[in-house]
Amino acid sequence: MRKQIVAANWKMNGSSELVHQLVPAVKESVASLDNAVEVVIMPPSLFVSGVKAELAGSPVAFGVQNVGRWKSGAYTGELSAGMAADVGCHYALVGHSERRQLFGETDEIVAEKVARVLESGLTVMLCVGEALEEREAGNAEAVVCRQVESALVGLDAAKAQYVVVAYEPVWAIGTGKTATADDAQTMHKALRARLSDMGLPANEMSLLYGGSVKPDNAGALFAQPDIDGGLIGGASLKADDFIEICRAAVA
Numbered sequence: 001m002r003k004q005i006v007a008a009n010w011k012m013n014g015s016s017e018l019v020h021q022l023v024p025a026v027k028e029s030v031a032s033l034d035n036a037v038e039v040v041i042m043p044p045s046l047f048v049s050g051v052k053a054e055l056a057g058s059p060v061a062f063g064v065q066n067v068g069r070w071k072s073g074a075y076t077g078e079l080s081a082g083m084a085a086d087v088g089c090h091y092a093l094v095g096h097s098e099r100r101q102l103f104g105e106t107d108e109i110v111a112e113k114v115a116r117v118l119e120s121g122l123t124v125m126l127c128v129g130e131a132l133e134e135r136e137a138g139n140a141e142a143v144v145c146r147q148v149e150s151a152l153v154g155l156d157a158a159k160a161q162y163v164v165v166a167y168e169p170v171w172a173i174g175t176g177k178t179a180t181a182d183d184a185q186t187m188h189k190a191l192r193a194r195l196s197d198m199g200l201p202a203n204e205m206s207l208l209y210g211g212s213v214k215p216d217n218a219g220a221l222f223a224q225p226d227i228d229g230g231l232i233g234g235a236s237l238k239a240d241d242f243i244e245i246c247r248a249a250v251a
């Protein structure tokens, strides 16, 4: 049985104050969910230690939003997957469309980062998703399948348990335009089929949806058979909204 996961990506938002207000509220609410859903918080890296301290004794996991493509060395400003593991992270996000678009991350770089994360013993949350023009040209599925294949090519099936894929159509991120539950399900089903064609245990892998997930649409999205939870941006910065979305994943 694959895991239901709801992950918070704070992006470049937040403060020590938010850590001390929001994280204890999430911790308390998640305690009542009876471990039916894995909740993950990925703050900016500077706040990881604060989040970890607030989560002590809780099953809520935490992680980083990005890692460098190298193991260590003279790469000023970069953080490695090994460092994230060293401070206790469970997850590392890789290949978010903001990294691909704003920081020039190619499929090749994303694949290198996936390898670094898996070597470090963390679980990688791999983001894939098509741009609006790619969808309008009828290429959405081809783009998303290419991204997932290039990132996971050669992956040992035994390592698949450390891989979560998040489908995030670029046009739905931060725009308030969510994919319909049917469209999201269609893509998730295609992704799962492609993972299976790659020789991976696709039915055991969690596939998340991301892109303007809010308390009022989370239930319909998470009810789809191939959607195993969500990757939440804006709504993860408000404790009440995020907690409601976590509850929708249990229902």
Ligand SMILES: O=C[C@H](O)COP(=O)(O)O
Binding pocket: 009, 096, 168, 172, 173, 174, 175, 176, 210, 211, 212, 213, 231, 232, 233, 234, 235
């Ligand atoms: O990583 C999260 C996604 O980019 C979704 O962001 P959003 O919920 O603000 O649309």
